[in-house]
Amino acid sequence: MHITLIEDDIDLGQAVADHLVAQGHAVEWLKTAAHARDALARMSERRDSDMALLDLGLPDGDGMDLLAEVRRQPTPFPVLVLSARDQIRDRIRGLASGADDYLVKPFDLEELSARVDAVARRYALAPTPLLQLEGGAQVDFHGQVVRRDGLVLSLTAMEWALLRCLAVHPGQTWSKDALTRRLYSQGESSDSNTLEVLISRLRKKLGPEAISTTRQLGYRLERLPG
Amino acid sequence: MTPRRWSLARLLRHRLLAAVALLWTAAAVVATVAVRHELNDVLDSALLSLAEQIPLEAGALAADNIPSLPAIPEEDVMHVLVRNQQGHVLRQSGPTRNMPWPLDAAPGLQSVNGWRVATRRTVDGRLVVQVGEPLNERRQSLTESTAALILPLLALLPLAALLIDLLLRRSFKGVQEASEQWRVRPEADISPLQANDLPTEFDPMMASINALVDRLQGVVRAERAFAASSAHELRTPLAAARAQAQRLVAELPEGDAQERALALVRSLDRLGNTATKLLQLSRVESGIGLAREPVDLRQLATLVLDEFRHHADAVHRLTVQLPDQPVIVQGDIDALGIAIRNLIENALKHAPQAQVEVRVEAPGRVIVSDDGPGVAAETLATLSQPYSRGSTRSEGTGLGLAIVARIAEQQHAALVLQSPPPGAGQGFRATLTIAAAAA
Numbered sequence: 001m002h003i004t005l006i007e008d009d010i011d012l013g014q015a016v017a018d019h020l021v022a023q024g025h026a027v028e029w030l031k032t033a034a035h036a037r038d039a040l041a042r043m044s045e046r047r048d049s050d051m052a053l054l055d056l057g058l059p060d061g062d063g064m065d066l067l068a069e070v071r072r073q074p075t076p077f078p079v080l081v082l083s084a085r086d087q088i089r090d091r092i093r094g095l096a097s098g099a100d101d102y103l104v105k106p107f108d109l110e111e112l113s114a115r116v117d118a119v120a121r122r123y124a125l126a127p128t129p130l131l132q133l134e135g136g137a138q139v140d141f142h143g144q145v146v147r148r149d150g151l152v153l154s155l156t157a158m159e160w161a162l163l164r165c166l167a168v169h170p171g172q173t174w175s176k177d178a179l180t181r182r183l184y185s186q187g188e189s190s191d192s193n194t195l196e197v198l199i200s201r202l203r204k205k206l207g208p209e210a211i212s213t214t215r216q217l218g219y220r221l222e223r224l225p226g
Numbered sequence: 227m228t229p230r231r232w233s234l235a236r237l238l239r240h241r242l243l244a245a246v247a248l249l250w251t252a253a254a255v256v257a258t259v260a261v262r263h264e265l266n267d268v269l270d271s272a273l274l275s276l277a278e279q280i281p282l283e284a285g286a287l288a289a290d291n292i293p294s295l296p297a298i299p300e301e302d303v304m305h306v307l308v309r310n311q312q313g314h315v316l317r318q319s320g321p322t323r324n325m326p327w328p329l330d331a332a333p334g335l336q337s338v339n340g341w342r343v344a345t346r347r348t349v350d351g352r353l354v355v356q357v358g359e360p361l362n363e364r365r366q367s368l369t370e371s372t373a374a375l376i377l378p379l380l381a382l383l384p385l386a387a388l389l390i391d392l393l394l395r396r397s398f399k400g401v402q403e404a405s406e407q408w409r410v411r412p413e414a415d416i417s418p419l420q421a422n423d424l425p426t427e428f429d430p431m432m433a434s435i436n437a438l439v440d441r442l443q444g445v446v447r448a449e450r451a452f453a454a455s456s457a458h459e460l461r462t463p464l465a466a467a468r469a470q471a472q473r474l475v476a477e478l479p480e481g482d483a484q485e486r487a488l489a490l491v492r493s494l495d496r497l498g499n500t501a502t503k504l505l506q507l508s509r510v511e512s513g514i515g516l517a518r519e520p521v522d523l524r525q526l527a528t529l530v531l532d533e534f535r536h537h538a539d540a541v542h543r544l545t546v547q548l549p550d551q552p553v554i555v556q557g558d559i560d561a562l563g564i565a566i567r568n569l570i571e572n573a574l575k576h577a578p579q580a581q582v583e584v585r586v587e588a589p590g591r592v593i594v595s596d597d598g599p600g601v602a603a604e605t606l607a608t609l610s611q612p613y614s615r616g617s618t619r620s621e622g623t624g625l626g627l628a629i630v631a632r633i634a635e636q637q638h639a640a641l642v643l644q645s646p647p648p649g650a651g652q653g654f655r656a657t658l659t660i661a662a663a664a665a
Contacts, residue, residue, distance in 0.1 A: 011466035015470045015473045082465075105461040105462055106498045107469075109472045109473070111536045
């Protein structure tokens with residue numbers, strides 16, 4: 001998934017972003033309400049982010065106002081609130097303003113992942129936990145394990161991210177642009193991790209039949225029927 | 227030893243009554259003395275004037291018969307005796323013949339042998355006229371008049387006491403009303419005391435008290451500000467430290483360094499836990515948001531449980547029993563939320579591996595129970611003791627339930643701790659009963 005993190009604390013934002021990237025998500029990290037407002041407006045048009053993690057206590061504005069703006073937009077967009085405000089009234093206000101979940105700081109990063117996944121599932125953004133692919137590979141997203149011919153294969157974080165992205169809607173064709181936007185955090189570019197390289201590495205591990213290429217259009221994950 | 231308490235009203239009542247009694251007694255004594263004096267004068271002049279009225283001309287006594295002697299009633303206390311120089315009785319009134327009156331008494335008044343006697347002689351000294359009155363008679367009439375003076379005063383004394391009581395009560399009414407107003411003030415109200423109904427004598431005292439209240443207000447405001455703003459100030463760096471430490475665990479290879487990073491995460495968890503408890507305590511103590519408003523316990527329990535939904539430890543151990551209908555109580559949703567969260571945390575912490583059940587029941591009960599080892603009877607007694615800051619032995623072992631107990635006190639709720647719960651072999655049960663909202 002492509003996650004937009006809106007958090008002004010450098011140390012917290014860094015750790016959360018790293019954790020999410022390690023989990024296979026692409027992260028765009030914004031540190032002010034002004035930047036977040038622009039990004040959220042753009043997202044509603046281009047749909048290049050799947051979820052926002054929103055800190056309420058931003059230096060240049062209240063996250064609650066941002067939340068209200070997101071909710072005024074016609075398309076539903078998952079927002080998970082991260083807040084230092086731990087009272088029930090705060091939680092009620094957050095949820096009533098349209099937050100899909102409300103997590104109080106300090107939090108366990110694993111709990112954050114669990115909540116991100118839960119919200120994603122509610123929006124049908126998460127892949128089915130267990131997936132059988134053409135070519136015989138079995139993907140367990142929950143346990144982060146891929147098995148093929150009785151062997152356990154290890155995937156890099158970026159490979160997981162790509163697989164996760166393709167697996168949300170198996171059978172749907174993804175354009176290179178859309179995948180790039182979703183996979184790479186802003187300003188990130190790595191020769192060893194270009195989309196073409198990632199695709200070829202995944203094909204090697206999962207079997208060439210698992211991912212098919214449609215000329216001019218993009219890539220598609222091939223799921224075993226049944 | 228505390229000095230004995232005293233009541234101003236009682237002191238005034240006693241002293242005023244004593245002063246009135248003393249004054250009355252003094253007045254009665256003075257009056258009695260004056261009355262005795264006057265009465266003696268009046269009676270003496272009666273004796274003298276009777277003695278004067280008896281005609282003692284020589285001719286009148288020539289004969290044995292003295293017709294001009296005024297008749298004296300038999301029953302009268304005064305006796306008349308007319309004798310010659312030799313003591314021969316010429317005339318007398320009353321039956322008694324031998325009056326113990328000396329013949330040679332000087333003219334005028336004397337008290338002799340139990341009689342008050344007025345003596346008069348003729349110029350030649352041949353005849354002695356004496357009019358007497360028994361002294362005991364006179365004493366009796368004196369006593370009677372004194373009694374008539376003092377007895378009504380004695381009867382009036384209880385009346386005076388009643389009057390004093392009434393006056394005092396009326397005078398102290400303002401003080402009582404003010405105390406009653408202050409007694410029913412909400413606990414969180416720290417505004418200066420109003421004393422419009424109090425007498426001006428209380429002004430210096432009220433000024434001192436309100437100066438103290440003013441300082442207290444500053445302290446409470448500071449604590450409220452601390453509780454409200456420190457949440458963010460503390461939680462964000464804690465969250466950053468914890469997340470960074472967790473990243474460290476993830477990025478380090480297995481080994482000593484990773485163990486250290488794990489220890490760091492655990493320590494930060496404890497620190498966060500303690501900070502949270504202290505902030506909660508500070509909130510509760512400073513009386514932030516002690517609202518009295520309808521709260522749905524069912525919704526509240528759902529919200530609190532949502533915090534535990536993704537806890538690795540809680541997810542398989544926590545079960546919930548909610549009623550079909552909302553359970554509306556009167557209270558403060560944040561304070562009740564803190565209480566329920568602490569009860570759940572307490573159960574999860576002290577009953578590891580045990581099943582923890584949260585149940586909400588009408589009309590206003592939240593029950594958190596576990597089937598863990600429970601606690602010993604003597605420990606249970608200390609747990610349910612009213613909150614004291616001294617009981618903060620270590621995090622988790624006293625602060626959590628102490629906070630719940632304090633919240634229960636403020637929210638007019640009852641907290642009952644049982645171990646083992648009735649009908650169970652082992653375990654621990656905390657029942658929080660909150661007043662239902664008025665329909």
